[in-house]
Amino acid sequence: MGRLFWKFFLFLWLAQLLTMFGVAGAVWLSHPERPSAAIAGGPPPEFAPGGRPPFDHPPGPPRHGPPPVVPPMLAWPLLAGSMVSLLFAALLAWYFSKPIRSLSAAFDAAAAGRLDIRIGAAMARRSDELADLGSDFDRMAERLQKLLEAQRRLLHDVSHELRSPLARLQAAVDLARQQPERTAEFIDRIERDSARMDALVGELLTLARLDAGIADGVEEDVDLAEVLADIVDDAGFEAGARRCRIETDCDASLPARGSRELLHRAIENVVRNAVRHSAEDSRIDICAHAGDGRLRLTVADRGPGVFDGDLAAIFDPFFRSGSRPAGAGYGLGLAITRRVIQAHGGEVSAGNRAGGGLVVSIELPAA
The missing domain is CATH 1.10.287.130 (Signal transduction histidine kinase, dimerisation/phosphotransfer (DHp) domain)
Known part of the structure; x- marks a missing residue:
């Protein structure tokens, strides 16, 4: 048993004992004559032969003498109450201290490098803040484990x-x-x-x-329509070498807040990736519209697409899908895109076109 258990145990037990003795003492002191008469073996005054109820006696002078002793009829209930309070104090202290000891052991294991430890299952029967703390620890350990593996x-x-x-x-x-x-x-x-x-x-x-997070805090007004125009103009040379054409359907103004340089690089990575993997003599469609306080951008190519099981992984660093031919890239472009979009409060996802090819969707908050 740890120190917290004994603190809970002693505090709760003493509180119960004090409450029990206080109530018993108050009851005993409020009726001191009745227990004394019962102890002496005589009947109570109101039932004595020829006697009168005590409230019929005129008040007399205060009595002097030794204080009355605790009668045996009260000692047994006090002793039983003490034992019961002792048991319940121990159970309550154990109930609170056990999950805390488990958490302490889990933190020690995580500090030693064992990030695969989980304690949420051991607290599944609980439905209190300590169980929530165990779930939070599991999420923290899982996140740290993924970061270290990455x-x-x-x-x-x-x-x-x-x-x-x-x-x-x-x-x-x-x-x-x-x-x-x-x-x-x-x-x-x-x-x-x-x-x-x-x-x-x-x-x-x-x-x-x-x-x-070094790039956080860079805030400026950015018109994504202008950014897209610059990107399409630059990517047109690379697309022309592959006899591909880029068609756009964009609003005249797409106001956003953030870093113009980072947003330019994030969207450029997606467009250049589409140009690189598109089939020759094909078309790349870029659509960008604003609505409901959000900016939505899609880039669709007509290349080989990506295996369905790889759609989420293509945003991981150095990942290359087996469905796409080896290129000159290192698999970092889309990873940078995801980091930039998330840093600006947006989301990025990928899916396959029905007619073949990959569609990358970007959503950002509008300014």
């Missing part, structure tokens, strides 16, 4: 993505030394791999800033 996966993926270009750089340097006449060719390869690593590091820094 960090481990991220570290593994970053190491894997950096290892390949670094190996190519080392190979290019070795070949340049062995074949000086091809130095220019190897320098071009080194420049390409260096640019890829620079892009990867830049995306990782952006993702880290968003996860750390």
Whole structure:
């Protein structure tokens, strides 16, 4: 038993004892003559032969002498009440202290790295604040476990993505030394791999800033219609190389609040992803409308789409769906998009078109 149990136990038991003795003492002191007569073996005054009720006697002088003793007829109830109060105090103290001991053990286990521990099932029979605290602990432990697992996966993926270009750089340097006449060719390869690593590091820094909340608090008036126009104008060159066309259906004004730079990057990632995975000679549809205090944007391509089981995972860092061909990206663009949209109080989701292709939907609060 812990210290909290004994504190609850002693406090409750003493409170019950004091209440019980106080009530018994008040009853006994209010009728001191009746128990004394019963103890002496005589009948009560109102039933004595030839006697009169006590209220018929004129009041006499106060009596002096030793205080009356507690009669045995009151001692047994007091003793039984003490035992009952002792039992109930122990049960109540155990009822409150047991879940707290479980919580303490769970916190110790979580501090030691065992984030898979759960205590909500052990408190399922309770319906009080302590049970709610146990459920809150389970949610906290589950969230921490997912964050740590995501960090481990991220570290593994970053190491894997950096290892390949670094190996190519080392190979290019070795070949340049062995074949000086091809130095220019190897320098071009080194420049390409260096640019890829620079892009990867830049995306990782952006993702880290968003996860750390550094980008929070950037507030300015942003017209998403202007942002979309800039993105479509830039993406048109890449789409033209694939003989794709981008068609838009947008309101003239889409006012929002937030960071223009981050929102531009988030939407651009979705549009460029659609261009990259669209089939040649196909169309990309972009729709953006305001209504009910929300801004709704959809980007639909006509590519291979995504497996239904991967629709939620495509927003995770370094995830690549098996239904899509390998591209030049690292799988960080949509992860950055989700972080940015969530930081602005919005939501992003993905689904497959009935006729083939992927549809990414973004919803943001309107200014």
